[in-house]
Amino acid sequence: MEKITVLLGDRSYPITIAANLFDDPTSFWPLKPGDRVMLVTNETLAPLYLNNVRLILEQADIRVDTRILPDGEQYKSLEVLNQVFTALLEGSHGRDTTLVALGGGVIGDMTGFAAASYQRGVRFIQLPTTLLSQVDSSVGGKTGVNHPLGKNMIGAFHQPASVVIDLNCLNTLSARELASGLAEVIKYGIILDGDFFDWLEINLNALLALDSAAMAWCIRRCCELKADVVAADEREGGQRALLNLGHTFGHAIEAHMGYGNWLHGEAVAAGMVMAARTAERLGQFTSVQTARIIDLLKRAGLPTNGPSEMRAEDYLPHMLRDKKVLAGELRLVLPISIGAAQVQSGVAHDIVLAAIEKCIVNPTF
Amino acid sequence: MEKITVLLGDRSYPITIAANLFDDPTSFWPLKPGDRVMLVTNETLAPLYLNNVRLILEQADIRVDTRILPDGEQYKSLEVLNQVFTALLEGSHGRDTTLVALGGGVIGDMTGFAAASYQRGVRFIQLPTTLLSQVDSSVGGKTGVNHPLGKNMIGAFHQPASVVIDLNCLNTLSARELASGLAEVIKYGIILDGDFFDWLEINLNALLALDSAAMAWCIRRCCELKADVVAADEREGGQRALLNLGHTFGHAIEAHMGYGNWLHGEAVAAGMVMAARTAERLGQFTSVQTARIIDLLKRAGLPTNGPSEMRAEDYLPHMLRDKKVLAGELRLVLPISIGAAQVQSGVAHDIVLAAIEKCIVNPTF
Ligand SMILES: NC(=O)c1ccc[n+]([C@@H]2O[C@H](COP(=O)([O-])OP(=O)(O)OC[C@H]3O[C@@H](n4cnc5c(N)ncnc54)[C@H](O)[C@@H]3O)[C@@H](O)[C@H]2O)c1
Ligand SMILES: NC(=O)c1ccc[n+]([C@@H]2O[C@H](COP(=O)([O-])OP(=O)(O)OC[C@H]3O[C@@H](n4cnc5c(N)ncnc54)[C@H](O)[C@@H]3O)[C@@H](O)[C@H]2O)c1
Ligand SMILES: [Zn+2]
Ligand SMILES: [Zn+2]
Numbered sequence: 001m002e003k004i005t006v007l008l009g010d011r012s013y014p015i016t017i018a019a020n021l022f023d024d025p026t027s028f029w030p031l032k033p034g035d036r037v038m039l040v041t042n043e044t045l046a047p048l049y050l051n052n053v054r055l056i057l058e059q060a061d062i063r064v065d066t067r068i069l070p071d072g073e074q075y076k077s078l079e080v081l082n083q084v085f086t087a088l089l090e091g092s093h094g095r096d097t098t099l100v101a102l103g104g105g106v107i108g109d110m111t112g113f114a115a116a117s118y119q120r121g122v123r124f125i126q127l128p129t130t131l132l133s134q135v136d137s138s139v140g141g142k143t144g145v146n147h148p149l150g151k152n153m154i155g156a157f158h159q160p161a162s163v164v165i166d167l168n169c170l171n172t173l174s175a176r177e178l179a180s181g182l183a184e185v186i187k188y189g190i191i192l193d194g195d196f197f198d199w200l201e202i203n204l205n206a207l208l209a210l211d212s213a214a215m216a217w218c219i220r221r222c223c224e225l226k227a228d229v230v231a232a233d234e235r236e237g238g239q240r241a242l243l244n245l246g247h248t249f250g251h252a253i254e255a256h257m258g259y260g261n262w263l264h265g266e267a268v269a270a271g272m273v274m275a276a277r278t279a280e281r282l283g284q285f286t287s288v289q290t291a292r293i294i295d296l297l298k299r300a301g302l303p304t305n306g307p308s309e310m311r312a313e314d315y316l317p318h319m320l321r322d323k324k325v326l327a328g329e330l331r332l333v334l335p336i337s338i339g340a341a342q343v344q345s346g347v348a349h350d351i352v353l354a355a356i357e358k359c360i361v362n363p364t365f
Numbered sequence: 366m367e368k369i370t371v372l373l374g375d376r377s378y379p380i381t382i383a384a385n386l387f388d389d390p391t392s393f394w395p396l397k398p399g400d401r402v403m404l405v406t407n408e409t410l411a412p413l414y415l416n417n418v419r420l421i422l423e424q425a426d427i428r429v430d431t432r433i434l435p436d437g438e439q440y441k442s443l444e445v446l447n448q449v450f451t452a453l454l455e456g457s458h459g460r461d462t463t464l465v466a467l468g469g470g471v472i473g474d475m476t477g478f479a480a481a482s483y484q485r486g487v488r489f490i491q492l493p494t495t496l497l498s499q500v501d502s503s504v505g506g507k508t509g510v511n512h513p514l515g516k517n518m519i520g521a522f523h524q525p526a527s528v529v530i531d532l533n534c535l536n537t538l539s540a541r542e543l544a545s546g547l548a549e550v551i552k553y554g555i556i557l558d559g560d561f562f563d564w565l566e567i568n569l570n571a572l573l574a575l576d577s578a579a580m581a582w583c584i585r586r587c588c589e590l591k592a593d594v595v596a597a598d599e600r601e602g603g604q605r606a607l608l609n610l611g612h613t614f615g616h617a618i619e620a621h622m623g624y625g626n627w628l629h630g631e632a633v634a635a636g637m638v639m640a641a642r643t644a645e646r647l648g649q650f651t652s653v654q655t656a657r658i659i660d661l662l663k664r665a666g667l668p669t670n671g672p673s674e675m676r677a678e679d680y681l682p683h684m685l686r687d688k689k690v691l692a693g694e695l696r697l698v699l700p701i702s703i704g705a706a707q708v709q710s711g712v713a714h715d716i717v718l719a720a721i722e723k724c725i726v727n728p729t730f
Contacts, residue, residue, distance in 0.1 A: 081443075082512075085518065086512070089514035090514065116521065117482075118519065120520045154483065156481065156482060156521060
């Protein structure tokens, strides 16, 4: 078992990582006998895990209500969020209730925002079930829903009381979703920790085989790395921006291809190669380093080129519309070595175009 | 002009109170040339004040978009809130935008919650236009919307960057809404400040005549009193509960009569008399003190008895359903003198019933 504490003063909380955690009532600290819970999940996860978690909690004398939401990013909306409030009010849940999110990032973000807003804030526990949500959304306190005119536009910062990661969940996750999570894992290595990147090169096969010890350590390290960034910089700003490596390029792919056709991690994987190529052209990164990144992404089953439907010119309009852009100037996270990155403003458009070009002329995926 | 600062560390903010503030661009600190604003108001207030405020801001080189919402407590909902998000996104407002609420508590609560949630939090300025919102909702940072199953059930704590109270607004407010605000004013005197209660007895006529100097001082004192309570106790708990004097009884009236038939302040006025009568029966308050309260409320044009449609027994079920109730036990805010009150648990039901009875047998309103 791996356990870390995300340090945020009086809102610090533990992340526990191991197999079989959902079979052990003590996993669900700080819940205690007599507490009430609203367990929120989706239609895909309910048949797999809901009864198990519910029974374990009920055996510990916790009163459990449940709400099963439809599955999909398109349901991460204010309307579906309202269903959670309705369930809470129909069940007469008070300020002392706890919302428990059982699912990936969609369920986590929505349930977290419901917890932030219900009676102006109640307790919240995360049980993330995708690798992406385990290594990313369980740290940082960002919660929210989408608006038809923009993703994640409505939300709150609300820290969970605890995060419980049962590695068994990954057994039912599709290979494609697993790989998508690995893209974010590899990202942490590139931007913050060269030793971790080395470790990933050695242990990638164990991760793909869902080896518990390797996976627990991997998730732990990612959470630590993100927690360090977040603790230093809770409300966004300098450091936190590094977490967007590959994302500005990736968002262009997601937007152009229509959300859902490329998974987020897939788009980020291709985007990280584009960022590496841009850094190469700026003379701050070597092609040998880029080759290591490409190699690791490929082994993880991830794309390292953009979609063949997109030309280099298709990227820029999306990238300039990105939240991180100020006044038409391209601000990009770019690597400076394997294990370090920085935000760079005013990167010349032709350099970026040439870097993207390099990731589409010879499609290898 | 009266000016106070609500002390909340790095979220401290000023409240400025005077006539003609909306005609002076410097009132709208911290807005500065080049800033963007989304001005939110309702259909009643738009023809009265919107153009004026918009022009003054535009003259100060601030880019103003506006959103006019329907008027009424029934529109304080997640659906109408979403209209504000749509307007923000359609106008491409970024994290550096400022939401400005021009209206009473309904517009203030909704706009504040929109500001708390848009892109996880943007700046917010309040221009409260009812006496109630000037003395109550402009301090404390509570924002939110209603759910069909409960009032104010969805929301956030989000402090404004500044509150600007233009006393001229009160000229167009109906006498009934003005009186409703005075109920909360009188409440502050009873629970926290006997000298202020004395001052109100002397100056009530000046307030009813909307004398600017008297009104500015009155609003200032109420904001100070609430700010002191809130600063000591930002997230609810002991002290803050005192602000609910008369409210548990009052909510019973509002709920039984159907929301909107009795104005909130009217129900609170009758409720405060019921609380005083309860305190009398507990031997901690005198009938002479109650008479002073009744006299002042009557002069303000407020009811001092419950509605003739309600019997004493009609109150208890509502009161026991109140948020402030734990496990069937009545917890009430009761006065102990004019200028001091306390929260009391386990008040015997028959004492409460007898106190209510005393406020319905001889209807005087
Ligand atoms: N809050 C944050 O900091 C943060 C960070 C990153 C991403 N996000 C958000 O997270 C969301 C993406 O998260 P995601 O990738 O987890 O997507 P997701 O929640 O949509 O899950 C992906 C799919 O896998 C299914 N699934 C989840 N766990 C499973 C399991 N154990 N077995 C079988 N199927 C399973 C889901 O039902 C879904 O169909 C986005 O909305 C994104 O905005 C938030
Ligand atoms: N956030 C808080 O701490 C807090 C505190 C108390 C009350 N509230 C909330 O405030 C709301 C009640 O506020 P309210 O009493 O201001 O009601 P309101 O906002 O509905 O205003 C009452 C009526 O007066 C009209 N009006 C407002 N200003 C006017 C003016 N200057 N001239 C003419 N008409 C005017 C409005 O259009 C409305 O029809 C409730 O929703 C309540 O929950 C919040
Ligand atoms: Zn990502
Ligand atoms: Zn009130």
